[in-house]
Amino acid sequence: MSEVAPPPQTQDTVAIEQSLYEVHHKIHPRAVTGWFATWRWSLVWFTQLLFYGLCWLPWNGRQAVLFELAERKFYIFGLIFWPQDVFYLAILLIVAAYTLFLFTAIGGRLFCGYACPQTVYTEIFLWIERKIEGDRHARIRLDDEPLSARKLSLKTAKHGAWIAVALWTGFTFVGYFTPIRTLASEVLSLSLGPWETFWVLFYGFATYGNAGWMREQVCKYMCPYARFQSVMFDPDTLIVTYDAKRGEPRGSRSKKADYKAEGKGDCVDCGICVQVCPTGIDIRDGLQYECIGCSACIDACDQVMDKMHYPRGLIRYSTENALLKNWGRKEILGHILRPRIMIYGAILVLIIAAAAAGLASRQPLKVDVIRDRGTLEREEDDGMIENSYRLQIMNVSETAHRYTIGVSGLNGIEVEHQRIVEIPAATTHSVVVEVHAPPESGKKGFNRIYFEISAVDDAKIAVREPASFLLP
Amino acid sequence: MSDFVSGFWSPYITVMVLTGVIGCGVFLWLQGRARYVAGQTMGHVWDETLEEYNNPLPNWWRWMFFLTVFFALGYLALYPGLGSYRGQFGWSSQGQYNREMAAADATYGKIFAVYLKQDLKTVAADPKAREIGQRLFLNYCAQCHGSDAKGGKGFPNLTDKDWLWGGTPDKIEETILNGRNGIMPPFAVLGPEPIQDLANYVRSLSGLSHDPARAAKGQPLFASSGCTACHGADARGNPMMGAPNLSDKIWLFGSSEATIVETITQGRNLTMPAQKDFLGAAKVHLLAAFVYGSGGGVDAPPTPVTQ
Numbered sequence: 001m002s003e004v005a006p007p008p009q010t011q012d013t014v015a016i017e018q019s020l021y022e023v024h025h026k027i028h029p030r031a032v033t034g035w036f037a038t039w040r041w042s043l044v045w046f047t048q049l050l051f052y053g054l055c056w057l058p059w060n061g062r063q064a065v066l067f068e069l070a071e072r073k074f075y076i077f078g079l080i081f082w083p084q085d086v087f088y089l090a091i092l093l094i095v096a097a098y099t100l101f102l103f104t105a106i107g108g109r110l111f112c113g114y115a116c117p118q119t120v121y122t123e124i125f126l127w128i129e130r131k132i133e134g135d136r137h138a139r140i141r142l143d144d145e146p147l148s149a150r151k152l153s154l155k156t157a158k159h160g161a162w163i164a165v166a167l168w169t170g171f172t173f174v175g176y177f178t179p180i181r182t183l184a185s186e187v188l189s190l191s192l193g194p195w196e197t198f199w200v201l202f203y204g205f206a207t208y209g210n211a212g213w214m215r216e217q218v219c220k221y222m223c224p225y226a227r228f229q230s231v232m233f234d235p236d237t238l239i240v241t242y243d244a245k246r247g248e249p250r251g252s253r254s255k256k257a258d259y260k261a262e263g264k265g266d267c268v269d270c271g272i273c274v275q276v277c278p279t280g281i282d283i284r285d286g287l288q289y290e291c292i293g294c295s296a297c298i299d300a301c302d303q304v305m306d307k308m309h310y311p312r313g314l315i316r317y318s319t320e321n322a323l324l325k326n327w328g329r330k331e332i333l334g335h336i337l338r339p340r341i342m343i344y345g346a347i348l349v350l351i352i353a354a355a356a357a358g359l360a361s362r363q364p365l366k367v368d369v370i371r372d373r374g375t376l377e378r379e380e381d382d383g384m385i386e387n388s389y390r391l392q393i394m395n396v397s398e399t400a401h402r403y404t405i406g407v408s409g410l411n412g413i414e415v416e417h418q419r420i421v422e423i424p425a426a427t428t429h430s431v432v433v434e435v436h437a438p439p440e441s442g443k444k445g446f447n448r449i450y451f452e453i454s455a456v457d458d459a460k461i462a463v464r465e466p467a468s469f470l471l472p
Numbered sequence: 473m474s475d476f477v478s479g480f481w482s483p484y485i486t487v488m489v490l491t492g493v494i495g496c497g498v499f500l501w502l503q504g505r506a507r508y509v510a511g512q513t514m515g516h517v518w519d520e521t522l523e524e525y526n527n528p529l530p531n532w533w534r535w536m537f538f539l540t541v542f543f544a545l546g547y548l549a550l551y552p553g554l555g556s557y558r559g560q561f562g563w564s565s566q567g568q569y570n571r572e573m574a575a576a577d578a579t580y581g582k583i584f585a586v587y588l589k590q591d592l593k594t595v596a597a598d599p600k601a602r603e604i605g606q607r608l609f610l611n612y613c614a615q616c617h618g619s620d621a622k623g624g625k626g627f628p629n630l631t632d633k634d635w636l637w638g639g640t641p642d643k644i645e646e647t648i649l650n651g652r653n654g655i656m657p658p659f660a661v662l663g664p665e666p667i668q669d670l671a672n673y674v675r676s677l678s679g680l681s682h683d684p685a686r687a688a689k690g691q692p693l694f695a696s697s698g699c700t701a702c703h704g705a706d707a708r709g710n711p712m713m714g715a716p717n718l719s720d721k722i723w724l725f726g727s728s729e730a731t732i733v734e735t736i737t738q739g740r741n742l743t744m745p746a747q748k749d750f751l752g753a754a755k756v757h758l759l760a761a762f763v764y765g766s767g768g769g770v771d772a773p774p775t776p777v778t779q
Binding site: 017020022024217221373374375378386389434 | 509526529531533606610615620623721
């Protein structure tokens with residue numbers, strides 16, 4: 001498989017010197033309907049309902065999903081993640097990576113074609129563009145026209161709508177970091193903080209710029225994933241392919257004539273597959289790095305095949321091996337379960353299971369023991385040896401708890417003064433604790449002891465934290 | 473920013489940086505006129521079939537490079553970067569630190585200022601003030617005096633009734649504000665035998681086990697060697713000069729004979745650093761109230777250190 005397709009060798013490009021810098025030509029993708037377009041729109045609805053809606057969902061008297069950066073707490077439904085839980089973020093990223101590997105190995109750039117924000121927002125922005133300016137031909141005509149009152153009003157309406165969507169997107173994004181209801185009232189009373197204003201505008205600008213102006217250039221020139229994913233492809237990966245054996249030689253024909261007798265293939269060379277392509281490539285030139293696997297050309301070609309009463313699938317999901325060896329659907333599907341897929345799948349399932357088990361057994365209490373460094377040990381009047389500690393007790397749950405502090409590990413070791421501390425929900429308290437033990441209870445120097453902190457009101461909440469106790 | 477030691481480096485760096493930045497701009501401009509032939513590879517091949525094409529870059533990308541050049545020049549004009557040149561904004565890390573500290577003082581200073589106007593005993597009884605005081609104590613004092621304020625070898629316990637420099641609210645605040653320097657001069661000139669006699673005498677004052685014969689020899693030495701000048705004739709110490717009471721069971725460095733011999737022979741030099749310029753009067757007021765209320769303050773009812 002060639003990683004980078006050579007530029008098309010048409011007559012006017014051969015041996016003509018060009019500038020090293022490409023002037024951008026706007027792509028006007030034609031509207032497309034069909035099976036894959038429906039899937040893409042379903043995913044647009046799903047991801048965007050989630051994104052625009054989730055931040056409004058209340059939970060336990062707060063926002064269900066909120067990343068509170070100033071307090072360093074991430075609220076996700078019933079869970080509160082503290083900086084100490086960064087481990088779960090790593091797990092989440094690993095799960096995301098393996099899901100990407102798995103789906104890319106099976107079906108190529110599925111993420112790019114259906115779920116990537118760049119695709120999703122471009123789809124939304126294109127829909128707006130189409131509603132205001134019309135479909136491909138109307139838009140090309142409009143862009144070529146000199147400036148007129150009509151053109152100006154259409155462009156103003158389009159950019160106005162785009163900016164509205166973009167600002168709402170920026171507002172929603174910031175709403176995951178500042179409670180969105182607070183944010184909304186701040187916007188309404190024009191008292192938005194400087195950083196919130198900046199991020200709303202910045203994220204809004206990024207949406208407007210990327211989905212309105214940059215579009216396919218983000219995929220072609222900016223996206224690193226688009227570049228490295230080709231290493232996850234193999235000859236059994238499903239890719240959008242043009243069946244050259246069946247289609248060639250292409251050419252227009254009369255519906256009545258027997259095109260096979262004329263020596264022509266199934267491709268009528270209508271060019272619609274090129275017109276619908278959001279990256280402006282011709283899929284008939286083979287797999288190209290620009291192809292984001294959106295399948296718009298499949299939908300378009302199938303409709304043309306239907307009109308011609310030819311079988312569907314001149315452009316279809318197929319694999320390199322299938323094209324080479326003339327495999328049918330059954331053989332292609334049979335090759336999905338290959339070692340690579342099973343390894344990716346097994347690792348993914350294992351990591352998800354381990355993370356789920358970890359989350360299920362997660363204690364809503366964390367304790368850090370910090371031994372006093374200035375003083376090693378002290379002898380008390382009655383001969384007992386005293387060490388002092390600072391316990392950083394973090395109540396990670398959403399209710400206040402009372403905790404008892406105990407200690408074990410040496411004979412006769414105990415916490416001085418019976419210690420019960422009450423810690424409000426989701427807060428940290430630093431508690432100074434003095435522990436004493438008889439001098440003969442352990443060896444000279446370091447002795448391993450354990451602090452046992454448990455909730456008075458819930459026996460399941462208990463943490464055992466190692467510490468060291470010094471004896472003279 | 474402290475300047476370079478040699479006058480050579482400032483112009484050297486200025487020239488290097490400007491040549492680099494402007495050179496990048498000139499190179500970019502020249503590249504704009506470069507031409508390539510479509511479909512020709514650069515001649516590099518990897519993994520047998522992977523070839524490098526000289527594909528064109530989008531024009532806006534080139535403009536972003538130009539933008540970085542202009543940004544760099546603008547930055548170098550406004551901020552330090554060209555040798556000793558300080559930039560139009562006159563920014564320095566020291567200046568930024570001072571601004572941030574001033575901003576923090578303006579915000580949090582109000583919280584502390586409320587307590588500064590109150591009497592120290594009132595502050596000590598305020599639970600909110602105690603909480604603030606404990607946090608300050610854990611940050612600034614616990615390194616020497618311990619998280620529980622009970623001190624350690626060479627660092628006094630602040631929760632007992634024994635005070636080197638006085639335990640009234642005023643004295644505690646004075647100690648934290650101005651610091652203290654307690655000096656016990658070395659008495660090695662006395663010779664090892666008399667020092668051991670002295671040590672035994674000192675132990676006898678606290679009712680500790682001692683050699684009566686040596687203690688008897690030590691008693692006249694205590695006055696004749698000058699110990700009484702600071703510790704007093706009754707050895708009960710003098711809070712005016714931070715001289716500890718030798719007749720109680722509280723020992724700053726330890727009560728063993730060997731330790732006392734070491735103390736007399738080598739002397740001791742103790743420093744409590746002054747906090748006035750570092751923490752300021754308002755925080756010191758809260759700290760003094762916390763220490764006073766932690767059980768050791770004279771006239772204060774003993775309460776355990778609690779959260």
